[in-house]
Amino acid sequence: MAEAVFNQFLKEKGISNEFQVDSAGTSSLHEGEQPHRGTRQKLMEHQISTEGMFSRPVVEEDGQLYDYIVCMDASNVRNFLQMVDVSNKSEVLRFLDLTVKPMDVPDPYYTGDFEETYQLCRNGCEVLLEKILDDRMAGN
DSSP states (O other): OOHHHHHHHHHHHHGGOOOOOOOOOOOOOTTTOOOOOHHHHHHHHHHHHOOTTTBBBBBBBBBHHEEEEEEEEHHHHHHHHHHOOOOTEEEEGGGGGGGGSSOOOOHHHOOOHHHHHHHHHHHHHHHHHHHHHHHHHHTO
């Protein structure tokens, strides 16, 4: 969900060609599958596309390719860091740690509350994009 929301923000700002956004799981349980139907439905309500999105597991190269590794919860941070040797250029962070309400993003697969997750993703994506743009301006 966060990938789709972030991509929508980039599109709205006209800067999507400046970013490579991808998401991956710390398990291969749903590899090759589309986002959960509840996620797709919630995003459709907000006219946000999930076209071309399929689940994939984290791979070693992720730690070298991306400037920001954003994990939805603390266990994903731990799992990612155990799976991947992160380069000095990658920053690994818990998604909502950038917001005024640092917390794990609840998994709507278990909670059933896709609206709560959507709102948290919107807030987190706004703050993440602001951080990335600020880092760019500062030359980081």
